[in-house]
Amino acid sequence: MISVTEMKLEDSYRIRDIDRSETIELIYKCLDGEIQEVKLPHECPNWEEEHYQEIIERYEFELSNGGTAYGAYDGDKLIGFGVLAHKFRGKDQRQLQLDLMYVSRNYRRQGIGSRIFHELNQVAIEKGAAQLYISATETESAVKFYTSRGSALTSDLDEELYRKEPNDIHMTIEL
DSSP states (O other), X not given: OEEEEEOOGGGGGXXXXXXXXXXXXXXXXXXXXXXXXXXXEEEEOOOOHHHHHHHHHHHHHHHHTTOEEEEEEETTEEEEEEEEEEEEETTTTOEEEEEEEEEOGGGTTSSHHHXXXXXXXXXXXXXXXXXXXXXXXXXXXXXXXXXXXXXXXXXXXXXXXXXXXXXXXXXXXXX
């Protein structure tokens, strides 16, 4: 049975359990405020060590500064996780960023991402956020995941996040 629970700072090493590899058929680009499909079939490999380090550092930074993480476990193996960043954003400072969200390849499309997303939404509401800001990887699976849950392109780009991830699809969702 899959369990979803809040993660702690010291759980960061578990991120190495995640298999983020994926077969990608198309990606999305945002041009003139519209999402456009681009056929780009390729295999996205699992992370290399430097990427694991980057993700772990982001996780640890957010949790050390008041962010929240939820993980999905199959027994004691981490099979998915998401991180709600600590910093309020947006013109009225009522947005929190969904910073990281991954589900291992063999566990996708089983509702695990939805469960993690739901928990993080609840935490964001408890913290006083009115919206989530999502800088989604441009893959079909990521964009469709978020749009199917009510996220839409934002007209109010967060410049800091856009500079970090200009190819991502920047969206918000009302909480």
